[in-house]
Amino acid sequence: MVNSTPSPLQNLQQAGLRLTPQREAIYALLTETDSHPTAAEIYEILKPRFASLSLATVYNTLETLVNLGIINALGGAGDSQTHYDADTSPHVNLACLACNTIVDIPSTLVQEIHQEVSQNSGFKVLGARVLYYGLCPTCQAKETTPNR
Amino acid sequence: MVNSTPSPLQNLQQAGLRLTPQREAIYALLTETDSHPTAAEIYEILKPRFASLSLATVYNTLETLVNLGIINALGGAGDSQTHYDADTSPHVNLACLACNTIVDIPSTLVQEIHQEVSQNSGFKVLGARVLYYGLCPTCQAKETTPNR
DNA sequence: TTCTAAATTTAGAATTATTATAAATAAAAT
DNA sequence: ATTTTATTTATAATAATTCTAAATTTAGAA
Known part of the structure; x- marks a missing residue:
């Protein structure tokens, strides 16, 4: 039997784009971390x-993958850089404003909001960023005065 | 009787900061639009x-108001600029990637997610950006090919 | 009222993430 | 093989935001 779960990277070739070593490595890195x-x-x-x-090339590849919809671009994690996420399923990103790490939180409510927005807004919904921010447990312990 | 609904700007003075004409005008503009x-x-x-x-001064003031928690900074509306929102209550922002406008959508589900995240993550949750993006009805009618 | 110290504003320089450009390279098609 | 197209690459350019230092304003003390 053939490969059971095809990589989303195959969308590249279906779109007439090439699966280069750079693109393969960048996407693999995103899925493994x-x-x-x-x-x-x-x-x-x-x-x-x-x-x-x-x-x-990194920027080019990330833009390509975002346009294909197989990764997401996350903004506003406390720093001024764009973070990338290979998990495109609806979920909550939770960012620590002190150490700028982002963790994922599964939530069935997010999927419900997705439907709610799609049905009531008249928009053609293409994606979402559900980002909460605050202080992670580690940074809460370190800093008594959060931020200013 | 005294003023019934105090402006959030009074938080400025309670924090030892000054209520300058510039700050007043910037905040008023945000609340009126x-x-x-x-x-x-x-x-x-x-x-x-x-x-x-x-x-x-505009940047300084916006940063001050964000730190006080009386406005929110919204990123990622399709352009590369930060948008500001005087409505800090939990709600969904819906951005059009074509015309870069953002509309607000009230949602009781957002408040539920807020509680869910606060209780299960261990984070001290300080805020959230629930941003959906896509094409508004007007831009859907204009463009047959969405973007790229 | 005047003085003093702290906060704020301001103009412009600096920073920096990201994008654009154009030449070089690699791959696919003919 | 040759031609065409896609991609990578180095570097320059862009632009949103932040930094810096001087000027101004303010609150409160003298």
Whole structure:
């Protein structure tokens, strides 16, 4: 029998785009981590393995994957950088304003909101960012005075 | 009898900050509009009334108000600018990727998610951005091919 | 009222994430 | 093989935001 769960990367070829080593590595990195890295972080991680890698390629690839709908771009995690997430299912992102980490939280309510918005707004809903922010348990322990 | 509904701006003075004409005008503008303006838009609107107004002051004030929790900063509306919202109650923001307008949608589900996240995550939740994006009815009619 | 210290505004410079450009490379099609 | 198209790459350009330092305003003390 053939491969049972095809990679979303195959959407690339179906769209007439090429599955290059850079694109494969960037997407694989996103699926294997839960750290919601930025473009710069992805670049730093992959540079040892791809000596010629350019930061522009990372940005290009991320934009391509976002347009294909197989990854999501998350903004506003306390820093001023865009974070990327290979989990495109409806879920809550919870960001710590102190250490800028983002964790995922599954929630059935998010899916209900999705339906609610789609049905009542008249919009053609293409995606969502449900982002909560605050202080993670670790940073709560460290800082008595949260932020200012 | 005294003023019945105190302005959230009084939080400024309670925090030892000053209620300057610039701060008053910026906050008033935000409460009187439902257009979720950017810093640059606020600056352009208020410049005729405050000849000496600086864009830096707009940014400073918006940061101050966000830190006080009386306005929210919204990112990721399709453009690369931060939009500001004087409505800090839990609600859904729905952005059109084509014309970059943002509309508010009340939703009881958002408040439920808020509780769910607060209770299950261990985070100290300080705020949220529930942003859906897509195409508004007007832009759906205009564009047959959405974006790229 | 005047003085003093702190807060605020302001103009402009600096920063920086992201995008655009154009040449080089790689892959697919003919 | 050759041609065409897609992609990568280095670098320049863009633009939103932040920083800096001087000028101004304010609140309260003297």
